[in-house]
Amino acid sequence: MATELRVPEVGESVTEVQIGTWLKSEGQGVAMDEALVEIESDKATVELPSPVAGVVTQILKQQGEMAAVGELIGYVDESAAPTADGKSPEGGKSSEQSGAQADPPAAMPSKAGAASNRTAELAAATSSAAAAGGTGHVMPAARRLMDEAGLAEGSVSGTGPGGRVLKEDVQRALAQPADKTASKTASKTAASNSKPASDSAAPPAGSRDEEVVPMSMLRRRIAQNLVEAQQTAALLTTFNEIDMTAVMALRKQHKDAFEERHGARLGFLSFFVKACVDALKQVPAINAEVRGTDIAYRHYQDIGIAVGGGKGLVVPILRNAEAMSFAEIETTIADFGARAKANKIALKELQGGTFTISNGGVYGSLLSTPIVNPPQSGILGLHKIEQRPVAVDGQVVVRPMMYVALTYDHRLVDGREAVTFLVRVKECLEDPSRMLMEV
CATH class of the missing domain: 4.10.320.10 (E3-binding domain)
Structure with missing residues (x-):
């Protein structure tokens, strides 16, 4: 008995998905609840499990093709036996295969002369x-x-x-x-009209191959959001630099004990999350959202952390980051990173968010202007820590410095507020005790 495989619901308002990699081919056996195919939406990638144990007899939608939610994409037959060569059994051929074999070549319009020669040439080649x-x-x-x-x-x-x-x-x-x-034709023509080989120019070397692949649903959504942000918001970026000496010393002092106690590596992002929570409380406009002609001020901080995934950049959310400890922040971010690479981030973990932190420094970026993730009003871009000469108390010293960039929606956030936010983040990182003492 053949069981239908249909596209599941993958999120609210999602009506169309892209078929990803088929993990089983036609004719292969599959166990119940074993993953069959990856389904890609504009938010996340999910795996469709097999509803029964059996054999994949038909695949109706191939990788890269679009399908509507609820659309039939294949069959699993509980009574069929796997084939040795991976092809589907005779009874399980798709209608497309049957149609191709049912129409004899004689029924097709005949092709004369050059067409016949071309067919023979293609087969030989x-x-x-x-x-x-x-x-x-x-x-x-x-x-x-x-x-x-x-x-x-x-x-x-x-x-x-x-x-x-x-x-x-x-x-x-x-x-x-x-x-x-x-x-060959071009070469013969050129040879008959050209000068001797010694006088002719050498042909250019190197490949000029191209590969065209369909854009993933996630990449389409990213492109749409970025264009939307540029078109609907008044974006402006302001910069500052932070002396990371204090944070690096504090991290070095406690990282071993921290990892031993919490089982998580103490990184820099937890310090920035804490600093941003503190700064957002002082400058609530950056944590707000424009809704038509209204402004929605949020009294909680849901911080999005941009992480690189298998299909592209995703931004999972630290819910109520103001209530999270350093250990909770670090373990959650580490979990996000691991699951993003395996495309295992759940859709609900990507929804919402009141502010975003993007760390381009892990890739070596020295300076950039991040783009706000709408409908948020601000995003903080972090960059690589670099040893640079700076003036401290009238002396030139070398310090580990980081440029930070705040992009904000100027419709809602004034320049004074943006600078105040960055200065507060700078103060918290250069003297972490400020966050504890709330001064």
């Missing part, structure tokens, strides 16, 4: 790929295109998961002979 390493399962769209071009099975090398032959692989194979023929 691609046969070497099969001899070199063989192919995997031929996907329905690829099979139909091969049938139309008269290419034999095994003549096209697959680049899909498990060596599967994709439609793009066949298209590349079809394009190669034409490119080679055009190149």
